[in-house]
Amino acid sequence: MAARTLYEKLWSSHVVHEEADGTALIYIDRHLVHEVTSPQAFEGLKLAGRKPWRVSSIVATADHNTPTDHWERGIEDPVSRQQVETLDANMREIGSLAYFPFRDARQGIVHVIGPENGATLPGMTVVCGDSHTSTHGAFACLAHGIGTSEVEHVMATQCLLQKKSKTLLVRVDGQPGRGVSAKDIVLAIIGKIGTAGGTGYAIEFGGSAIRSLSMEGRMTVCNMAIEAGARAGMIGVDQTTIDYLKGRAFSPKGELWEQAVAYWRTLKSDDDAQFDKVVELDAADIQPQVTWGTSPEMVTTVDGRVPDPATVADPVRREGMERALKYMGLAPNTLITEIAVDQVFIGSCTNSRIEDLREAAAVAKGRKKAANVKRVLVVPGSGLVKRQAEEEGLHEIFMAADFEWREPGCSMCLAMNADRLEPGERCASTSNRNFEGRQGAGGRTHLVSPAMAAAAAVMGHFTDVRQLS
């Protein structure tokens, strides 16, 4: 058989039917559900008198709207509460493989709970009404973010209508320097290819620097494939993948485990597989990254400066930069390390796993929040992450540094709950989007790694984390 990419293997093993123009029906193995994008889909299903096709494919949680403190008070915002209660009612009515409601010990961000419970397994197609579903591609899954009409479509038919993407290999070889994390790698990739660089492609991340990442790091990288315009990002199976999954709640057991592992080991691109496009980066060149604008591609290194739009010839790009700098309240040529922050957010489906919290804690240890920083939020990705961090004593390090240790959820990644920036406030954030208003109307977001966020928190301005250790 001809050499195939991982994407081709995943695609061809799920095609149920294909139209003449290449539009295909793809079978869906795992459907992750949360409260924001599902109510209209459940309603549509009911109105049409349709039944869900396979409820055991569904894993659900409430994450976007849930508060991250004072859980004993419930959800105080009535509109948020209604959305969460609507999910509760829908899950009660139709059932699921697992539902982790508000305040459950395993509740958390939908992209954190899937993998940590072994509900995301190699070779699966995974969908969720959320663009960061690309995260699950770290497990050699074909994982797509979908819209609400598609959520309803998957519920009713267990299939998704898709056209095959082109393939893009992003190969990162070499040894990343000290203080350079998975987040810096993926921001550097987006800086290089742009936010539309992956549009129309499924990205596979490969190369020795990717291979040497833990599963947490790989999830961070795949999480942001969507910020490069690609609907799916993925990484082939290796021993790291298999070791991570062993013994998780929904991972197969006994003989089934052996059978699964034998299949999973085939889930990587063949050596001479051809990609439509290849982009290469040398990990040794990657420095800690900080975004300066309102799109993830507006990124530079911590030792860099805010760029000057006057040096850009293309008028659309120049105006975009000018608008971004105005919104961000930044002057051209400002040193990144001179930018002071008002708030720091450590969390989100990009960087809220145990390893991220360990990296942040290593910087926070023995230090204190700078006086000019109003608030530092540390929001674990799930109840399980929170418990693990507490077992390791990380929460004590954070609290001793005057950081706030919160309950799990999306929190200030998108500010649908009470955690948000005030207009004009500047934030060092480990999340994935620095769009205008993303963390609160008028708020200014700079995307960084967990270690860089902690460094900004204790210094009061962006600081090269390598100078702190």
Next chain:
Amino acid sequence: MMNPFTQLDGLVAPLDRANVDTDAIIPKQFLKSIKRSGFGPNAFDEWRYLDVGQPGQDNSQRPLNPDFVLNQPRYQGAQILLTRDNFGCGSSREHAPWALEDFGLRVLIGPSFADIFFNNSFKNGLLPIRLDAAEVDELFLQCEANEGYRLAVDLAAQTVTRPDGKVIHFEVDAFRKECLLNGWDDIGLTLRHEDKIRAFEAQRRAQHPYYFA
């Protein structure tokens, strides 16, 4: 059943920005609704109004931003929006096309669209048209220079016709085109293949039982 789309002769408005993201199209405070409709008055909320919008407000009482292009009197009632690269980037939330449709738009024309947004648009009777950047540039120039600028869009013929008579061809997937022309509901179409799905599922279950725990 969604709204079919066949032809449209509509007023055009220019939104001269690249990377217009879904949070800009409909800010998240409005996503808490459990309905599909009513998002139009809050489309582009942060650019359109001078205050910070909250769900449930009377939007007619809010101060409009006179600098925002879609607030200009000459663009009121526009059904076609010109945009720049990567329109609709960001979230998968269908609230973005719901808001644009509710706002009165039926066609978007730009050099590129974000993938999930592009998909979602078709499912809501909103037609995104990709044209060459140079063509889009010309449309921007013409639109800004001529008050009351209109374009005629014909989905069956896959053409955009300018007032000066120039006809621009655009590409669209055959399957999506059929669905949009007829207003077909995807789920109904897919369920015609119910037997095939069942057979596929049974075979997958036999071969890979660990996915069906």
